[in-house]
Amino acid sequence: MSQKNLPDRGDAPSSHAPSSDLLGKFQSPWHAELFALTLSLHKAGQFSWPEWTQYLGKALREENVPEFEFANKDTNKDANKDASDDAGDDGYYHAWLTALCTLLCDKQITSNHEIAKMKHRWAEAYSRTPHGQPVSLD
Numbered sequence: 001m002s003q004k005n006l007p008d009r010g011d012a013p014s015s016h017a018p019s020s021d022l023l024g025k026f027q028s029p030w031h032a033e034l035f036a037l038t039l040s041l042h043k044a045g046q047f048s049w050p051e052w053t054q055y056l057g058k059a060l061r062e063e064n065v066p067e068f069e070f071a072n073k074d075t076n077k078d079a080n081k082d083a084s085d086d087a088g089d090d091g092y093y094h095a096w097l098t099a100l101c102t103l104l105c106d107k108q109i110t111s112n113h114e115i116a117k118m119k120h121r122w123a124e125a126y127s128r129t130p131h132g133q134p135v136s137l138d
Contacts, residue, residue, distance in 0.1 A: 031093045038100055047103055059099035065091045 026032040042049055104110045121137055129135045 028090070028093075031090075034093055034096055034100070038096070041100075041104075041109075046109060047107060052099075052103065055099040055103045056096060059095040059102070060092070063091065063095045063098065065095050 026035070038052065041047065042052060101112075101115055105112055105115070122135070125137050126135050
């Protein structure tokens with residue numbers, strides 16, 4: 001095999017991080033955006049992938065995401081069924097968002113106050129954006 005066909009090792013993803021081309025389709029655009037943001041922060045050196053997986057696993061257990069009931073041996077399947085009905089298909093990504101916010105706050109990259117301010121800014125922008133138009137911050 002010639003050297004020109006080999007990938008540049010500087011561009012190789014972390015051995016722990018998933019390759020984006022291995023991912024399936026996301027159910028909502030914000031799921032893909034959340035994944036991309038997390039992967040970008042990891043690649044920028046803000047946290048290690050094993051560190052990330054600890055936070056995500058904890059959030060999945062705490063939010064009782066039904067798809068991951070094996071993570072908690074004391075989980076009641078009937079209780080998880082009710083939780084899945086309320087969360088819809090977003091439960092996993094809500095846990096993902098919780099994990100990312102917690103990790104960023106714990107590492108003092110941002111604060112809960114800054115996250116709340118940004119959430120409010122996006123909600124305001126969304127409410128004043130005509131249907132079908134892209135939402136953007138001023």
